[in-house]
Amino acid sequence: MNRLLHMLRETFTSLRRNVAMVASVVLVTFISLTFVGAAALMQTQVDRMTDDFYDRLEVSVFLCTDNSTQTACPTGAISADQRDALEHSLEEGAASQYVSSFRHESQEQALENFLESRGETARTASLEAEDMPESFRVLLHEPEQYPIVTELFSSAPGVETVADQQEVMDQVFAILNGLTIVALIIAAVMIVCAVLLVSTTIRLSAFSRRRETGIMRLVGASKSMIRLPFVFEGVIAALVGSLLACAATWVMAEFLLGQWLTRQVPGIPFIDSSASWIIMPGLVLVGVLLAVLSSWLTVRRYLRV
Template structure:
């Protein structure tokens, strides 16, 4: 097979159907960008899980004057109740599960609250007595938080026991659903891209039906005839895939690293180095799907 002749046919096909080729590039770019976004979101979820699960704490919120429940009778937790809780935390039964703990009283909780909500009108109507005194626990094994919850739930002076991991799980579930939604949208867009590639190949073949007829008369094989058309589809999709890969890395570089890391430095974010795995995946998906679509389209056309 003469490579020069094949490449010449490829260039001719791309030039004749330039507007359709641009459409293929754009559809492939958009669809694979969604795929790249889904991959990046999964990477971000895993990054955040690794960062936060090790830092997740269990909070034992104590009663205030404003709580009414089975363990809170509308009175602030007493010093005796606080001492009893602290003795339980230091007991031989719980010590193997607790890495460290610290106590936050009303004034400390109010200081943190005012710093967190600085400039918010809620600060003006909140008093220290309204905020729970809290024992914050870091566990040796965060997955064993049920032991702490079972021990302190329902005892006098304790309003509630909260495992931050449960809150994190909700956030990660939402991010996971968002990434799967992006994958679903990307799947629909990829189907559209494959159909567009198929249509492009059939149009290109139809516009060159005389050349195809001549090649058949001189004994050219189906493989020789099909190769330029398949390469046209691959090249069109490859351009879109490369653009999608560049866009994915650019989002991580300029939005995540240059903006989120600077303005919201409370968690760990996916890095540019980690995002570099996305372009090869997108290129692989684009090349494989376009080759399949082009192969099916030209094979069906040549059988007509």
């Protein structure tokens, strides 16, 4: 216990002597691990959105109307028999094995939904029900099977086109995943800077205390007793930076995602601070391990005992 207290006293004495360098280690560690936390939050958010999107993925079978082009609908607007045939296929026919549920959206309902999502503007005020497409909205058992359903209906009589949200959402998720990768790259660069800064701080500390370490060596102090205070110095600085990064991660999850974006975009399920508690232990572990490794290797190389 006395040895541990002695090493801790030596550690805090060195921290006071090298306040500027220690503050630099804390800040660089804080910034780098904050980027790691932001990337982890972003990936968690993408996973949450992906799961929610696949649960609600619909295939839209747009039916021919009087305004459809001759190329897409050579027989004109869909007839009642054609509509019944499509509905039978969804209920009991070839497509039924892939369909979880479906609903018919009339032109009037399509106009109402469009106005509700876009709001009243000068452009939408002139729209009429006849301008909107009639459709079947199909929810699948397995969202990955949408190409099969698309193929079944794309050439069916009375169908103008078949569309799904997969392509658009894949582009959105690709952008979000790209941002995650960018954040990780920045974090990796900053972590390298933090490791180098920890190493430099330990080297300067060892150089400034070379007389003390020489005396300790002469009186018979063990290698671990001489080296560990320098390692503790790097670990404490990295631990403070890690805890600050944890706090920043919690703030982003709670206030940016959990509150502000939830109010701004109510249709998307955003994560909250509970996700940050899963990420925090990893941030602390990464910060401490990097500090231990870089400090220990530096001490072994530059501190001869």
